[in-house]
Amino acid sequence: MKKIRSVLSLVFIGIFALSLTACGKPAPTQEAGKNGGTVTVGITADIDGLDPHKIKSAGTREIMFNLYEGLVKVDAKGNIVGAVASEYEISADAMTYSFKLRKGVKFSNGKEVTANDVVYSLKRLAGKLENPDAEVAVVAAMSIVNDITASKNGDDDVITLKLDSANSELICYLTGAIVPEGYTTADGAAPGVGPFKYESYTPLQDLTIVKNENYYKPENVHLDKVVFKIMTDSDAAFMQVLAGAIDIYPNLTADQVAALPAGYRAESGGMALVQALFVNADVAPFNNQKVREALNYAIDRDYIIKMVGDGKGTPVCSGVFPGFAKYYDASLERYYTKDTAKAKELLKEAGFPDGFSFTITVPSNYKFHVDTAQVIAEQLKEVGVNARVEQVEWATWYSDVYKGEKYEGTIIGLDSNLAPGDILRFYPSTSSKNFMNYNSAEFDRIYALAAAEADDAKKVDYYKQLQQMLAKDAAAVFIQNPVLYVAVSDKLDGYTFYPLFVQDMSSIYFK
Secondary structure (H helix, E strand, O other): OOOOOOOOOOOOHHHHHHHHHHHOOOOOOOOHHHOOOEEEEEEOOOOOOOOOOOOOOHHHHHHHOOOOOOOEEEOOOOOEEEOOEEEEEEOOOOOEEEEEEOOOOEOOOOOEOOHHHHHHHHHHHHOOOOOOOOOOOOOHHHHHEEEEEEEEEOOEEEEEEEEOOOOOOHHHHOOOOOOOOOOOHHHOOOOOOOOEEEEEEEOOOEEEEEEOOOOOOHHHOOOOEEEEEEOOOHHHHHHHHHOOOOOEEEOOOHHHHHOOOOOEEEEEEEOOEEEEEEEOOOOOOOOOHHHHHHHHHHOOHHHHHHHHHOOOOEEOOOOOOHHHHHHOOHHHOOOOOOOHHHHHHHHHHOOOOOOOEEEEEEEOOOHHHHHHHHHHHHHHHHHOOEEEEEEEOHHHHHHHHHHOOOOOEEEEEEEOOOOHHHHOOOOOOOOOOOOOOOOOHHHHHHHHHHHHOOOHHHHHHHHHHHHHHHHHOOOOEEEEEOEEEEEEEOOEEOOOOOOOOOOOOOOOEEO
């Protein structure tokens, strides 16, 4: 079987370049003096479950990256590389995917991974089990998978996926965790094939993982144990950094970077997300496009970036961020610029000459988003719009805003995997993730064409058309692609930025 490189493999090269500038360190190889020890990582949101197929939040996925791997995974350069599969091939018509399984891969409990385990895992992810776990979140992109089979090619196990329709991006979704055949949510944390394995979890306190002695690349793992300490109050979490009780803490604000004590350094790299003020288009006055346009003209993105990100973010006016390289339409970065007079005129045309009031609901554990909301609230006053910032716990935000759509406005960052269609999955009218209720039949049509297109030039054109629609329709008040600041103890080295929201603990080691 010939190993091929996905056309999507280098879409995040821009982010990696930023990471190299900030860090300048490749992941280390294992050496005797670099092994052992325990590291404590501060996180500001509790995990949303232990089932690797059920988790939804980016904060949980960045932890589970250490426990689970799929047929393929992403490396720090944004390449799709083999994991449980050593090689893969995509047919020319993008209708068939074939994978040769790596020999000798074991779960963390020592049981060897079989072709049946892989087939079970893929069917579970795609919602195609005969008796599916009703609570498992189906990977929507895998709904086009018609058949998943295992076969032998000499001594090699081969997994074949047949699709109902062409999709050249499905490879990016096959990073989903391989779990033992028969695993269900009721079993707790599944044995995985990642560099670490699950040890314990206490809700709202901590999650502990330990080195997986059965990992198929043991030379890549250095630490004995990692404790993810859960602190939903970001100010209290930073106090733990000041006290030296946390070794690594992501999501620093610019002010916190400046206040880091001796013994810590700040490392920085691009976040794989778009931050925006999302408004509910099913709620007045945001069902009026002129109102949404007015908000876009009322804010000063450069000033926001200066105030909350020390000037390091990239302004965006659509739903894709620069890390997508050729798929990203840089011409839209200044589609909206601050124009108070134009904003007021649009509000007048929409029937709100004196402005209006609304609430921006923000998860309190993300200080970056809270600070952004406060800056925007001040800017909107200039056009007569009174925005009240309401901070809520993450669980409340997830249930009421994201799932329940009981909100007027919110500020959050939407993340993505390597598929360009994934960062835009929030906007099709039929998407369960479309919590802002954007509705465009033309967007839906082009989005379907983009995913199926195998010709790269045409795919690029489709995705740029989609970005232009989101900007023109003012689907949201897109703000920026932020820079991620991470506090790292000077005792540690090897911190590596990825083009996804992950905390890769396998590359960390004590100096």
